[in-house]
């Protein structure tokens with residue numbers, strides 16, 4: 001039987017949790033880390049903030065220079081851990097063969113589970129819906145015959161989502177650069193999705209679809 005691996009990753013995890021907790025933050029450029037005048041780095045940036053070139057691990061001062069109007073909050077690791085535990089529990093309802101990668105992502109071996117959950121695509125839809133219903137945030141799911149390709153497939157769906165998210169970008173450059181309408185700056189894929197830079201190389205033609 002062909003292996004079927006899913007890679008599930010929560011979208012902009014910390015900031016999404018904050019946006020669920022405080023609906024006034026929804027659709028806003030939110031930066032989790034600390035106040036912009038403090039030393040330290042960005043722990044997470046909402047997609048709306050990434051449009052301005054803000055990304056995790058960037059000094060807070062740099063982030064506030066890029067977009068001073070962004071909403072800076074300290075964040076609360078306990079809240080994120082609670083959400084992460086719920087997330088992993090949901091995945092284990094779908095398959096016991098789980099390999100967490102970080103706090104907000106995991107591989108799931110779902111080989112042979114079609115009989116339980118329908119097609120792979122339907123199963124991915126159910127997983128995303130459960131996460132949305134129980135935690136309130138969006139997830140991206142990639143499906144493939146290997147972990148590496150499943151992760152690339154997941155990043156692909158994130159990139160497509162980002163493209164649809166708002167009119168702040170005017171397309172995708174040849175080298176996976178997005179041009180931000182707000183700033184005129186070109187953002188690389190890894191500026192928007194730092195996870196794309198964790199040892200994975202993206203060769204994904206669908207980015208230009």
Ligand SMILES: [Mg+2]
Pocket residue numbers: 009010011012013104105195
């Ligand atoms: Mg994530």
